[in-house]
Amino acid sequence: METLSEKDEFCVAAIQTVSSTDLHENLEQAASLIRQAAEQGAQMAVLPEYFCLMGRRDDDKVALRERPGKGPIQQFLSESARRHGLWLVGGTLPLESPDSGRIYNTTLVYDPQGSQAARYDKIHLFGFRRGEEAYDESVTIRPGGSEPQAFEAPCGKVGLSICYDLRFPELYRALGETSLIVVPAAFTYTTGSAHWEILLRARAIENQCYVLAAAQGGKHENGRRTWGHSMLIDPWGDVLDCLPEGPGLALGNISRSRLEDVRQALPALRHRTL
């Protein structure tokens, strides 16, 4: 495996989708964007939360649940990683849980050979109520255990998190030092316009690492509107690329020397006392 010490830059892409209520249509959209990412040199691609379904009802995703290691969504992810020879952080998909009416909202990671390299079940479940807008993920989703999850890639350690997790900085501290944090997400238009970029940049600055966030972004068939603004942020907190709305990519390089420069100039990670 070629690592960053041999070659300083590792190209990553956040894929933004506007997913519909149709699984096959969504997989086709994802397939085309993964191909575009690979053609533009991405060695790792991240899909957004719920890339395979933005259902009309909250429990539509429960009907789509798969057993670990089995099912069309997992097959699609594994084959896509292998076909394009890239690391694929598979957004989220519904995996069965011990509860009858609830699923895990899970990120699976595949290596360039198509083998599963990591699994993370969303820990923090979104709840929001204001005016007509109301969300309560805990009705259909069982929270994951409190263990943070990461995997090793050629760019170094990659920490996993999903959407609403972004509001809980203790999760990222618990991951330890990472080169990159990935955030598949589907932030609402309301909360995203207020908080999304600030939260992402804060996580990059306080953990002195790259943050790659892949979002849903646009008006969905189910009436929802998501904020989009998929982006790559560097360890100084600068936004390297951002896609405001619509399907597409935010793309850029992870550089070991940039990570080291920021950590050396401002050794905040070493100054922690708690």
Ligand SMILES: NC(=O)CC(=O)C(=O)O
């Ligand atoms: N949709 C989410 O899980 C989170 C969100 O929109 C927010 O935190 O705001």
